Amino acid sequence: MDGYGSLQKDSTKIFPKISCSTKCPQGLLVHNTEQRSEAKECPDYFKWIHEDLRPWKVTGITREMIERAQEVAHIRVIILNGIMYVEKYKQAFQTRDMVTLWGIQQLLALYPGRIPDLDMMFECGDKPVIKKQAHNISKHGSAPLPLFHYCSDDSSYDIVFPDWSFWGWPELKIKPWEILKKELQESNEETKWEDREPYAYWKGNTKLGIARRDLVKCNASSKQDYNARIYDMDWHHEKTHGFNTSDLVKQCTHRYKIYVEGVSWSVSEKYILACDSMSLIINPxxxxxxxxxxVPTVHYWPINERDKCRSTKFAVDWGNSHPKEAQEIGKEGSRYVQEN
Structure with missing residues (x-):
């Protein structure tokens, strides 16, 4: 993407429009909008839009609110007459901001002339930052700062937006979701549920968050087997050895897959759900x-965060005793992420 220079600590730099002529993977740009525009129903998650914007229902969102959000934002995105402009305030981790901008650029290419003018602030960190306690509407009498972010929680006002990994994670050699989900679907056809290992599988960075460190205790040992198979992912080792053991397509080998949060939410959830395995989601x-x-017991099986090990063992024992029902939950989870 052209126009990106070094970031100075004491200044804000306005970058020119994004150009994908040299550095962006042109093969992923979609120009034909005819087929996609025929969709008769919006994705299921569209129903949350009004809820996410409820804090500004009375006041609306003003330019002054957007300007104040600069204090916590990584980037500002302005779309004017179909052209994207970017103002960068601080450095994001790896290339999260760049890949997010690439995703927005694809949206502009997919729907030329149909994206309205907009002005938005974006935060690229892990945790929500607009806390309800600090921006209490009834107490302070003003609306919170409007800030888009990859995740939120019940104690925050951050407005959720698709994370960068939907357009790929270059540093970890993870492909864009549109490509990867098809490969996962093909992998599911090759390894049927009944032929998979009858255990719950998780692989990731065990150092990120208390919940993950706690999950390690559920691993099989000579004294106890909770039906969990937990593997630590050393990303430094992967980077220096060609990512030989981190291929997501090769990880749909167990009947059950565990999802556990790290520092906050994890981009891994869609990959886990897409495996046709019954997903065991530790209460997020x-x-x-x-x-x-x-929906629990429809798309996934909920795991008690305070009793992870025994809860996991119960889920696996139940699934192995009720294979038809367990397979259906796995299929519904995959269907949800594939279609939405």
Missing amino acids: RYYDFFTRSL
């Missing part, structure tokens, strides 16, 4: 733009 605190419509 955070949500992203699509997970609030997931």
Whole structure:
């Protein structure tokens, strides 16, 4: 993307319009809008839009509110007459901001002339930042700062927006979701549910968050087997060894897959749900733009966060005793992320 220079600590730099002529993967740009525009129903998560914007229902969102959100934002995105302009305030982790902008650029290419002019502030960190306690509407008499973010929770006003990994994660060699979900679907056809390992599988960075460190205790040992198979992911090792053991397509090998949050929400949830395995979701605190419509025992099996090990063992024992029902939950979870 052209126009990006070094970021100075004491100044704000306005960058020119994004150009994908040299550095963006042109093969992923979609120009034909005819087929997509025929969709008769909005995705299920659209029903949350009004709820997310409820804090500004009375006041509306003013330019002054947007300007004040600069104090916590990484980037500002302005779309004017179909052209995107970016104002960058601070450096995001890896290339989260750049890939997010690339996703917005694809949206402009997908619907040329149909995206309205807009002005939005965006935060690219892990945790929500607009806390309800600090921006209490009834107490302070003013609306909170309007800030888009990858996740939120019940104690925050952050407005959820698809995370960068939907357009790929270059540093970890993770492909864009549109490509990866098809590969996962093909992998599911190759390894049927009944032929998979009859255990619950999780692989990731165990150092991120208390919940993950606690989950490690559920791993099988000589004294106890909670039907869980937990593996630590050393990303430094993966980077230096060609990402040989981190291929997501090769991780749909167990009948059950565990989702556990890290520092906050995790981008891994869609990959876990897409495996046709019955997803065991440890009660999450955070949500992203699509997970609030997931229904327990329909799309996944809920795991008690305070009793992870025994809760996991019960879920696996139940699933192995009720294979038809367990497979259906796995299929429904996959269907949800594939279609939405």
